[in-house]
Amino acid sequence: MTDFAIGDIQGCYDRLRAVLDKVGFSPSRDCLWVAGDLINRGPSSLETLRYLESLGSATRVVLGNHDLHLLAVALGGHPPRKKDTLAEILDAPDHHRLIDWLRRQSLCVHDPDRRLFMAHAGLPHIWSVDQATSLARELEAVIQGSDAEEYFTHMYGNEPACWDDRLTGMLRWRSITNYFTRMRFIAGDGTLELDTKESVGAAPGGYSPWFQFPRREEITVLFGHWAALEGKTGSERFIGLDTGCVWGGALTIMNLDSGERIHCDC
Template sequence: MTDYAIGDIQGCYDRLLEVLAIIGFSPSRDRLWVAGDIINRGPSSLATLRYIERLQASAEVVLGNHDLHLLAVALGGHKTRGKDTLDDILQAPDHDRLIEWLRQQQLCVYDPDRNFLMAHAGLPHIWSVEQALGYAKELAGVIRGPEAAEYFTHMYGNEPARWRENLTGMDRWRAATNYFTRMRFIAADGTLELATKESAGESPAGYSPWFNFPRPDKIRVIFGHWAALEGNTPDDQFIGLDTGCVWGGALTVMNLDTGEKTHCDC
């Protein structure tokens, strides 16, 4: 069995099948770690979501901001936006099953044997691995539980911008969501800057890319979300797999044991 991790697919179903064919992926033998943003902006969100859902135990999935956006539309009363490609999912006959499956996915996954953690946006330096796993479990419980409608109704927003352990309720949930799924630039005290989406060299004053802060635990972090990086980070401890397929870049898959990356042009 081979484990692979894949970056943001965002509804690019044909490219997903192409890159999986290149590596000879077989669900009966292999496992696919999906770094979030399965759907949205690409042409085939429904087909992509159905494919990943059918993998069942052959997939490890973390939620990205676009995946949460679909849930917010379906469960929180929000409207789709101009560039969204979610209508095929929302109108599908298996819509309820797909939405429920998506709600069951995680915010981060951890493999202690390989010493890596995968989260859509990454792992802030202010959290240990144990803290991140705890906050992810807490937030997943909200998404799966009776407070989901409240959460998705009020999920959007940039405040509070800094994590504090004494945060409660919606402030706590929203802050954790932003670290797991929207983080790019961060200050030394953990304050997030969520407006800037440019490359790592375009840091706002007082902020740096989250992976520029050293981690004493040396955990390897696999993430997506930041297409402007084109997969480039200054240290192979931090592995960016969003190479901008939906924007005409590439879709990237990495063998988790060898580190070999395979791309298909988009």
Template sequence: MTDYAIGDIQGCYERLLDVLDKVDFSPSRDRLWVAGDIINRGPSSLESLRYIRNLGSSAVVVLGNHDLHLLAVALGGHNVKKKDTLHDILDAPDHDDLLGWLLQQNICVHDSQRNFIMAHAGLPHIWSVEQGVALARELEAVLRGPDVEDYFREMYGNYPERWQDDLQGMDRWRMITNYFTRMRFIAEDGTLELATKESAGNSPAGYAPWFSYPRPDDVRVIFGHWAALEGETGSDRYIGLDTGCVWGGKLTVMNLDTGERIHCDC
């Protein structure tokens, strides 16, 4: 069995098949770790979502901001945006099953044997691995619990800007969501800057890429979300797999044991 991790698919179903064919991926023997944003902006969101869902236990999935956006539209009453490609899912006869499956997926996953954690946007330096995993489990319980519609109604927003252990309710849940699914630039004290989407060299004053701060552990972090990085973080322990397929870049898979990265052009 070979385990592969893949960056943001974002509805690029044909390219997904292409890159998996390059590594001779077979769900009967292999496993695919999906770093979030299965859907949206690309031409085939429904097919991409069905494919990953149908992998069953051969897929390990964390939710990205676009996956949460679909749920916010469906469950929280938010509007579909102009550039969204979500109507095929919302109109599909199996949309309830697909949405229910998404709600059962992870916010982050931790592989202690390989010493890595995977989250869509990464892991902030202010959280230990143990704290990050615990907070992810807390948010996952909200997604699967009676407050899920209230959560999606109030999910969007840039405030609070900084984590505090005594945050409660929606402020706490939104803060966890923003670190795990929207983070790019962050201040030393953990304050998030969520407006800038450019490359790591264009940090706003007082902020830096989240992976530039020292951590007290040696965990590797696998993430997607930041297409402008083109997969380059300057460190072997921070593994960016969003290489901008939906923007005409590449779709990338990585062998989790050898570190080899395989691309297909988009």
């Protein structure tokens, strides 16, 4: 059995199948860790979602901002955006089953034996692994529960910009969401800067990439979300898997046993 981790697929189904064939992935034997943004912007979001759902226990999926956006359109009454490629999912005869499956996915995956942690946008230095995992489970319960409609109706927004343990209700849920699925640049006190999407050199004054802050815990963090990095963080402890497939870059898959990264040009 081999565990593989893959970056943002974003509906690029053909490239997904091509890179899985390249590494000889078999769902009867292997497991695929998916770093979020399964769908949207690419040409085959419905096929991608159906395929990943069909893998069952052979996947460990975390939700990305595009995945949550689909749920917000389906459950929170938000209109699709101009560049979305979600209509084929929303119009599909099996869309209720697919939406339900997506709601049941995680915000983070932690493998303590291998000291691996995966979340779509990463792991802020202000949270320990245990705290991050606890907060993820808290928000997952909201997404899967009776408060889901309220959550998805009011999910969007940049405030509060800084985590506070005393936050409650929607402000708390939105803050957790933004750290797990939208974070790139962050200040020393944990304040997020959510407007800048360029690479490391574009850091606004007083902010740095989240992975440049030291961590006490020995943990390797897998993440997607930040295509402008082209997978380069300068550290083997922080592994960027989003190499911009949907933007004409590459789809990257990593063998978690050997550390080898394999790319499929897009």
